[in-house]
Amino acid sequence: MSADHEGRAGVRQEPREGIEGPGGEAMVVLRGLVAGYARRTVLHGLTARVPRARTTAVVGPNGAGKSTLLSVLAGVVRPAAGSVERSSARRPGLVVQRSAVSDALPMTVREAVAMGRWAHRSPWRRLTWQDWAVVDARLADLGIADLAGRQLGALSGGQRRRALVAQGLAQEPDLLLLDEPAAGLDAAALQRIADALEAAVARGTTVVQATHDIAAARRAEHCLLLKDGRLVAEGPPERVLTPEALVRVWGLGVE
Secondary structure (H helix, E strand, O other), rough: OOOOEEOOOEEEEEEEOOOOOOOEEEEEEEEEEEEEEOOOEEEEEEEEEEEOEEEEEOOOOOOHHHHHOOOOOOOOOOOEEEEEOOOOOOOOEEEOOOOOOOOOOEEEEEHHHHHHHHHOOOOOOEEEEEEHHHHHHHHHOHHHHHHHOOHHHOOOOOOOHHHHHHHHOOOOOEEEEEEEEEEEOHHHHHHHHHHHHHHHOOOOEEEEEEEEOOOHHOOOOEEEEHHHOOOEEOHHHHHOOOOOOOOHHHHOOOO
C-alpha cells in the first residue's frame, strides 16, 4: 500500500518538495499524529521530523509505539488525525521482524531478495539483468551470497533477518523502514547490517529503524525517543539519550 493518500478531515499524507526545518531538509514531517488499531489509540499527538539521507533511530521500550509509527510511515496504518508530510512520492521500503512468506513456500534466498525489485517491475514482469545485479550486490553486502540457492525456509533466524534486510535494500527506496533489524543477531551479522545501512545512507537513502537497543540508537544520527505512544525527546543521540531521559522512559539508569 502506498503511503501517499488523502485521509479523513485534518489528515494529510502527501509528498511535498523540500520540507525544510531545523537541521536541514526533512524526508518526513509529522504533525499532531494520532494513530492506532480499531478502537485502540497507540500514537498520541506525535510531532517530529525525519531528516533526509540520515539514519533515525526510533527508540523506546516495548509498547512505546515504535512499530506502529513505522507502519504509519509505510502507509500500512492510516492516521486517525494529524498529518504526515513526505518529500517524495516513492513507495517506502519496509523490513518487518519476520517475513509474511511461509516457510513451506518453495523460494530460494535469491528469489526472496528479488521480491524487492517488484516495486520497479511488478511481480508479473521479468526482471532485467540490472535488477539481478542489484539483487546479487545486496546479497553480497549482507554476507549471504553463498546462501543464494538455499530455501528461505531453511535459514536460521539470523540468516533470514539478513535476507529480509537485503530484500528491503534491493528495492532501492529513498525511505527504508526497519523494525528491530538487529534483534537476536551475533556481532558479525550486526556489523554486516550496520555497514549495509551505512552504505545505503551514503547513496542517499533515508533509514529509519525501530529499536529498544540503546547502543544501536546511539550509533544513529537522529533519535526519536518514545514512551506510551508519545514523543519524549528528539534530536541527536547525545542530546536525546541522556541519563535523565532514560530514567524517565525505562525507570533505570543506563550506562
